[in-house]
Amino acid sequence: MKKLFSFLAIIGTLLASNCTKITENNDPVIGIWSHISTDVGTTQKQDVTVRQEWIFNDAYLGRYHTYHNKNLTVISDFSWVHKDSLYVISYPGLDKEEDIVLMTETEHGIILADKEGNVLAIRE
Numbered sequence: 797m798k799k800l801f802s803f804l805a806i807i808g809t810l811l812a813s814n815c816t817k818i819t820e821n822n823d824p825v826i827g828i829w830s831h832i833s834t835d836v837g838t839t840q841k842q843d844v845t846v847r848q849e850w851i852f853n854d855a856y857l858g859r860y861h862t863y864h865n866k867n868l869t870v871i872s873d874f875s876w877v878h879k880d881s882l883y884v885i886s887y888p889g890l891d892k893e894e895d896i897v898l899m900t901e902t903e904h905g906i907i908l909a910d911k912e913g914n915v916l917a918i919r920e
Contacts, residue, residue, distance in 0.1 A: 821854035825876070825883055825899060828852075829908060829917035850885070850917055852876060860887060883908065 829850045834843050847863040856877065862870035870890070877884045885895040897908040897916050906919040 821856070823852075823854070823878055824906075825878070825908075826852050826854055828920045830920055831915065831917045848917070850874070858885075860890075 829852070831848045833846050835846055836843055844864055845866075847861075847866075849861040849863070850858055851861075852858045856875060858874050858876060860870070860872045860874045861868060872887060872890050874885055874887050876886070881898060883895075883897050883899065885897070887894065895908075895910070895916055897910055899906060899908055901907075904918065908916045908918075910916060
């Protein structure tokens with residue numbers, strides 16, 4: 797009798813584990829996006845190159861980096877949601893407002909821009 801119950805338990809476990817299917821996320825935002833800007837220094841008379849980088853993954857999460865003159869200054873996780881045609885990027889744990897952007901194609905490539913057309917990032 798114990799063998800029968802063990803066999804049924806194994807069959808039940810196999811059936812239950814095969815019923816759950818992870819949905820595949822093929823969103824076009826998945827990948828690496830970046831934005832480079834230059835801050836003009838006022839006290840040191842030096843320009844500082846600021847590079848922001850977003851790495852979107854298929855689990856609706858990602859990694860956000862900020863570099864000042866190639867020195868990593870900020871590293872954080874973010875979450876993202878695709879609602880209608882907009883992407884909402886939230887930065888839990890950072891004192892940074894969420895970004896609401898639209899993916900558009902321009903002559904310079906595919907970009908993420910806000911409603912006013914300001915570029916957040918360019919696809920790498």
